[in-house]
Amino acid sequence: MHMVFLYYVICIGGTLLLSLIYMHNIWTDDMFDHFKKGEIE
Amino acid sequence: MDNMWVQLIIGLVLFFGLLIAIGYFAAKRTKSTKDFAVAGRSLPPIVVAICMVSAYGSASSYLGNGGLAYEYGWPMAWIWIGCVPGIVIPTLLFGPKMRMISARLNTLTIPDFLGEMYESRFLRLFIALGILIFYIPMMIAQFKGVGVLFSAFFDMSFTWATIIFGIVMIVYCAKGGLFAVAWTDAAQGFFMALIMLALVPVAIHSVGGWAEMNAKLMAIQPSLNAIFEPRLFTPLTAFFMVIYYWLWQIGQPYMSSRFFALDDVRSFKKVVIYVIIFTTIISGAMWAGCAGRILFPGLADADAVVPTFIKAYFPTYFGVLAIIGILAAILTTVSSILITVGTTVGYDLVEKCFNKTLDDKQTLKISQISTFVIGGLALILSLLKTPAFLSILVYAALGGMACMVVGPVVASFYDKKATKQGAATASIVSISVFLIMLTQCNVWIAGGTGMILSIVLTILVSRLWGKPSQTLVGIHEYYKKFVKAM
Numbered sequence: 354m355h356m357v358f359l360y361y362v363i364c365i366g367g368t369l370l371l372s373l374i375y376m377h378n379i380w381t382d383d384m385f386d387h388f389k390k391g392e393i394e
Numbered sequence: 395m396d397n398m399w400v401q402l403i404i405g406l407v408l409f410f411g412l413l414i415a416i417g418y419f420a421a422k423r424t425k426s427t428k429d430f431a432v433a434g435r436s437l438p439p440i441v442v443a444i445c446m447v448s449a450y451g452s453a454s455s456y457l458g459n460g461g462l463a464y465e466y467g468w469p470m471a472w473i474w475i476g477c478v479p480g481i482v483i484p485t486l487l488f489g490p491k492m493r494m495i496s497a498r499l500n501t502l503t504i505p506d507f508l509g510e511m512y513e514s515r516f517l518r519l520f521i522a523l524g525i526l527i528f529y530i531p532m533m534i535a536q537f538k539g540v541g542v543l544f545s546a547f548f549d550m551s552f553t554w555a556t557i558i559f560g561i562v563m564i565v566y567c568a569k570g571g572l573f574a575v576a577w578t579d580a581a582q583g584f585f586m587a588l589i590m591l592a593l594v595p596v597a598i599h600s601v602g603g604w605a606e607m608n609a610k611l612m613a614i615q616p617s618l619n620a621i622f623e624p625r626l627f628t629p630l631t632a633f634f635m636v637i638y639y640w641l642w643q644i645g646q647p648y649m650s651s652r653f654f655a656l657d658d659v660r661s662f663k664k665v666v667i668y669v670i671i672f673t674t675i676i677s678g679a680m681w682a683g684c685a686g687r688i689l690f691p692g693l694a695d696a697d698a699v700v701p702t703f704i705k706a707y708f709p710t711y712f713g714v715l716a717i718i719g720i721l722a723a724i725l726t727t728v729s730s731i732l733i734t735v736g737t738t739v740g741y742d743l744v745e746k747c748f749n750k751t752l753d754d755k756q757t758l759k760i761s762q763i764s765t766f767v768i769g770g771l772a773l774i775l776s777l778l779k780t781p782a783f784l785s786i787l788v789y790a791a792l793g794g795m796a797c798m799v800v801g802p803v804v805a806s807f808y809d810k811k812a813t814k815q816g817a818a819t820a821s822i823v824s825i826s827v828f829l830i831m832l833t834q835c836n837v838w839i840a841g842g843t844g845m846i847l848s849i850v851l852t853i854l855v856s857r858l859w860g861k862p863s864q865t866l867v868g869i870h871e872y873y874k875k876f877v878k879a880m
Contacts (some may be wrong), residue, residue, distance in 0.1 A: 354837055355469070355608070356466065356468035356469060356471045356619075356620075356621055358477055359471070359475065359789050360471040360474055360677075361674075364474070364475045364478055364479070367676055368478050368479050368482050368670060369765065372482055372486060372667075372670065373667050375668065376486070376663050379463065380490070380662070380663060381691065384433070384490075385490070385659055385660045388425050388490055388491075388493075388494040388659045392441075
């Protein structure tokens with residue numbers, strides 16, 4: 354394996370993919386509504 | 395006067411003109427401490443993202459990382475393998491929560507945030523003093539970087555360049571607060587990205603293509619084209635390097651406080667995507683470093699490889715743009731640090747730690763004056779001969795700051811039993827262990843160990859000593875209700 358593959362494909366690609374999965378599953382509209390309310394309570 | 399000088403002077407005048415214009419409009423909008431410290435919580439996601447990446451990068455993105463690629467080849471990409479997730483993970487795990495809690499508790503800085511969460515004046519004071527001790531030498535080093543840049547390109551005395559550069563920056567930071575810092579960082583970060591985008595294809599083309607580059611690097615030294623190399627990027631150091639950068643950002647008050655300034659908690663989705671794109675672009679200097687190793691063997695100073703490459707392969711005006719780009723990289727970091735130190739003095743130390751009853755206008759005034767005084771002091775010291783202890787502080791600055799902060803921050807979000815005693819113990823022990831280890835091993839092993847220790851100690855000591863604060867319990871109760879509702 355080459356370092357460029359490790360960095361650009363596995364590291365950046367993996368970070369992007371996991372971020373999208375995390376945002377889709379955890380950062381829901383409900384969560385943001387709740388956070389929005391939490392700011393002023 | 396030759397052509398390059400004329401182009402450089404025009405370029406610098408336009409560059410400083412842009413900074414002064416942004417500073418002027420920002421100063422008109424800065425009417426309260428909240429405006430000064432967190433830009434009135436009004437920054438759009440693209441500005442927060444570029445601001446984070448450009449402050450993260452500094453001059454090392456161009457000079458240091460190019461130099462490391464020249465010296466060690468592709469194994470230096472381990473730094474970026476740490477950095478990319480290192481800037482994204484804290485945004486995912488802490489960004490929205492931090493934004494929400496800081497708005498709920500009305501906290502403006504990291505010492506303020508930790509002081510309120512743990513209800514601890516000691517922790518606020520200790521972290522604030524850490525910011526002063528570690529960040530002021532960082533600013534001096536960055537100011538010195540301006541001089542090194544000018545002397546590398548022009549072989550000239552740099553005193554006046556440093557003074558003019560320093561004064562412009564200090565004035566717009568002091569007057570415009572985070573409004574000025576964030577918008578000038580965004581403009582400069584965008585400019586830095588354009589320079590990097592041009593560097594990568596030219597670097598590949600200059601050595602005859604991607605396959606040719608690897609073959610030539612192999613011929614010079616096989617480790618240049620390997621995953622690890624035996625001098626610096628060993629498997630052990632690479633492991634700690636990744637840990638170090640993954641935890642590093644959350645422990646930097648000048649980085650994580652950017653979360654406080656975002657306009658809307660929903661904007662974090664955009665911040666994550668922009669951050670990944672810009673960090674990928676900013677890492678491009680390693681291509682010029684690897685190409686430079688083939689094209690310019692035997693450079694006396696490896697850090698000069700990117701300027702040397704630009705001089706050889708780009709027209710003069712691009713060289714001028716690159717100088718301004720590197721200047722911008724230095725400026726984004728030093729302005730971010732300066733605004734953090736100024737707010738720490740005015741807001742955390744004078745108002746909160748020493749309980750001075752001040753109205754908001756007085757706090758704003760003190761923050762502005764302290765930004766001006768500290769910036770001026772750092773500028774003056776940068777023109778003098780650097781004492782030996784200063785270089786040690788610079789080397790230790792970012793890792794040391796992270797060791798002090800990361801455990802208390804992580805535990806405040808994820809451990810409902812975290813106590814102020816646990817946080818303070820972890821902060822004191824971790825920074826001590828880090829400084830002792832630094833005498834025996836490199837900053838990544840010392841920093842990575844110190845940061846893990848900081849998290850573990852906060853959790854363990856909290857189980858044995860003290861009770862969680864009412865604020866921390868209240869915040870965790872709020873989350874619990876939300877999770878149950880889900």
